[in-house]
Amino acid sequence: MAALLAMQPLVAAWAPDHILRINNATVAADCTERQSVTINGTSPGPTLRVRESDESVWIRVYNDMEAENTTLHWHGISQYGSPFADGTPATSQWPIAPGGYFDYEFKLDPGSAGTYMYHTHVGFSVVTAYGALIVEDKEAPPFEYDDERLVVLGDFYYKSDYNLSSGLLAAPFQWTNDPQALTVNGNAYGECDPAVKTCKSGCHTEVISVEPDRTYRIRVIGATALSFLYMALEDHPGFELIEVDGDYVNKHNASFLEVASGQRYSFLLHTKSVDELRALGKTRFWANLESRWRTTRSYGGWILEYKVDDLLAEGADPNAKVPQLNKTIPLPAEAPFWVMNELTPLDSTQAPPEDSEVSRVILVDGTQLNSGDKAHQKTFWQTHGYQYTEDMPSVPYLIQAYEGGLNIDYDAALANDGYDNTTHSMPIRAGEVVDIVFLNVASPTGTLEAHPWHIHGKHPYVMAYGLGEFSQEAYVAARKNMTAPIKRDTVMGASILYGYLIPLCSLPNLVYAGPEGMAYSNTTIPQGQVAGWTVFRLRADVPGAFMLHCHIQPHFTMGMGTVLLIGMEELPPLPDGFADQYL
Known part of the structure; x- marks a missing residue:
């Protein structure tokens, strides 16, 4: 420091x-x-x-x-x-x-x-x-x-x-x-x-x-x-x-x-x-x-x-x-997909890794929870049962890795949907191709929030999105709606707000909730139930410790984030003269 x-x-x-x-x-x-x-x-x-x-x-x-x-x-x-x-x-x-x-x-x-x-x-x-x-x-x-x-x-x-x-x-x-x-x-x-x-x-x-x-x-x-x-x-x-x-x-x-x-x-x-x-x-x-x-x-x-x-x-x-400005230009209500499933990469050679290259699936289950009685109730977000805070760990992940003190348990992560409970991170080996699935989980009030998930590091491809619970069958069916996957670093999630079910999706990478993309009033979903999902595909060839978090600052402050430890065994060397100042 x-x-x-x-x-x-x-x-x-x-x-x-x-x-x-x-x-x-x-x-x-x-x-x-x-x-x-x-x-x-x-x-x-x-x-x-x-x-x-x-x-x-x-x-x-x-x-x-x-x-x-x-x-x-x-x-x-x-x-x-x-x-x-x-x-x-x-x-x-x-x-x-x-x-x-x-x-x-x-x-x-x-x-x-x-x-x-x-x-x-x-x-x-x-x-x-x-x-x-x-x-x-x-x-x-x-x-x-x-x-x-x-x-x-x-x-x-x-x-x-x-x-x-x-x-x-x-x-x-x-x-x-x-x-x-x-x-x-x-x-x-x-x-x-x-x-x-x-x-x-x-x-x-x-x-x-x-x-x-x-x-x-x-x-x-x-x-x-x-x-x-x-x-x-x-x-x-x-x-x-x-x-x-x-x-x-x-x-x-x-x-x-x-x-x-x-x-x-x-x-x-x-x-x-x-x-x-x-x-x-x-x-x-x-x-x-x-x-x-x-x-x-x-x-x-x-x-x-x-x-x-x-x-x-x-x-x-x-x-x-200086006319009387028209400040009431009509804008549509929330609606699924916008135009994003119609966008295609300008570079026709740009394509995601093949299905056969995918080694595993990592689940990201951002979940809202409450604790304490009503008069002293706290509300927070967790991913895989862990509330992220910006002062943990006590020594930054990347500095631990450069100093040789970061112990990653890949086997434990593989057995836990990709999450290592010891380091509170999602480790990925260098060169791996993984599918990262964002799950939108109902809160204690039976509502869903909108979450623009931002991934640091390399931009992944948005492969598919869908309603309800995630499954291989649902994923295969949803892939048919994708003309040509594009890369993004910030994508949206689904929302049901205060008793109103709203299909939050305007991007092909949006997760949304609601059958057939319809909006329903006064509809709730049982706490903990998955109501929508999105799949990213990432080739892990940019080593580093990178955040993955909701870009709504209140949600991030409340703990909605995690860390991807990518190729930590193949980190690039520190620049000449930089180590003494950085570590």
């Missing part, structure tokens, strides 16, 4: 490609001030742009906070050859202590171009401490466009990070409730009551400017802590999807977009001509945001603004420059 306080660059003559400073600052996304964790003083933090290359990128991260540990995770980056740079406390590294810093160094090999994000991975600071990470193509991208724009979606709470997390761990349990605002690139317009809160002027709805008759790549990042969002754009035909979670897909049109926490998309936007704008009489259009898969709705949005000053000179209505 002490070594991290004085981490030295790997080669003294070098300088980091990027420097990020994690600090405390006042954030007022919707005019209501909140003490928050920020990156370089802002939320979101600076957008980092790097290029596919055989060379490493070096990012130095300082912890400028006075009393909080931190790490930074590079969400979606496989970390091939650099598992020590994944940024997870107690799994891949010691946390960065106040006043210290850590040097993250990793490669972005050809084929990794796409949209990613970075965020803190300690406590509840991820609500505001995040930013965009764009990996540019080494050569020309496979789709033509004139320029690109960024849409980073977030949640904004008035409560502090401490109050949010401590309530979740309290007895009695206190839920976070929905966010007070949905942010876009850190902005949201809000009505602040100065009698109750400290208010700040200048907050505004995010405005994204474009020019007519051009094609833009719009990168969308789901940096929400809780919300699962639908998005539609006024007077524009839809979204031409080209990328999902850092992997290119064949063009596919969607009338609206679904984005869960941790997910990323790119779509092509073909802007209107000057004549079309003149006919409509306006140059501003509302992009509507609404939350889904919870019993209450959150609302937000952003403005698409065309930079066409000569429209007014040519006789357009002066009021058309």
Whole structure:
């Protein structure tokens, strides 16, 4: 731990490609001030742009906070050859202590171009401490466009990070409730009551400017802590999807977009001509945001603004420059599958490992439990009977492995659906091909929650999903619905909320509950019963200790996570000069 306080660059003559400073600052996304964790003083933090290359990128991260540990995770980056740079406390590294810093160094090999994000991975600071990470193509991208724009979606709470997390761990349990605002690139317009809160002027709805008759790549990042969002754009035909979670897909049109926490998309936007704008009489259009898969709705949005000053000179209505925005663009209710089972990889040679290569099946059974009497009841999540906490084990898994002190019992894991109760992990041998099955299990109230499961390290293929109990017969039948499996690093689960059964699936990798994908009111499922499942297929050729967890921060705080120990017998060597500082 002490070594991290004085981490030295790997080669003294070098300088980091990027420097990020994690600090405390006042954030007022919707005019209501909140003490928050920020990156370089802002939320979101600076957008980092790097290029596919055989060379490493070096990012130095300082912890400028006075009393909080931190790490930074590079969400979606496989970390091939650099598992020590994944940024997870107690799994891949010691946390960065106040006043210290850590040097993250990793490669972005050809084929990794796409949209990613970075965020803190300690406590509840991820609500505001995040930013965009764009990996540019080494050569020309496979789709033509004139320029690109960024849409980073977030949640904004008035409560502090401490109050949010401590309530979740309290007895009695206190839920976070929905966010007070949905942010876009850190902005949201809000009505602040100065009698109750400290208010700040200048907050505004995010405005994204474009020019007519051009094609833009719009990168969308789901940096929400809780919300699962639908998005539609006024007077524009839809979204031409080209990328999902850092992997290119064949063009596919969607009338609206679904984005869960941790997910990323790119779509092509073909802007209107000057004549079309003149006919409509306006140059501003509302992009509507609404939350889904919870019993209450959150609302937000952003403005698409065309930079066409000569429209007014040519006789357009002066009021058309700032029209009354339509904030009620209809968005559909929760519905299964969205368009995700129709997406196919752009690279036609990209395919999952064959069935004959699969050595075993690993079950992941995220389960909600209660303990104590009603007045002192705690609510928490477990996987295979274990509640994950970010301070366990006492020495990070990866550091134990590099020091030769990590004892993995593969036989015990094989006899227990892939889970080793001694290390509280899921060990996988180097080169193994495994199917990881996510099971959505009913809670003590007979309800199911929505879970965007995020896997660190290599992106797996989404093979199938289905209703009810998982079985080989159900899996074989569901595989017939998959045109061509795509890779993802963040996928959704099913939900029944507070007595309402909702089929949570909008992706082929979604787990959902409900016969035939129908929604039923006032329906419950017996506690412990599996109501839906999804199957990932992973070739374990990226060694390291990698988290697998729900990306809804409240659920993760409550314990919904586990660790994959992949190929620990074939870890890459630590960089020269790094061991003394890292171990």
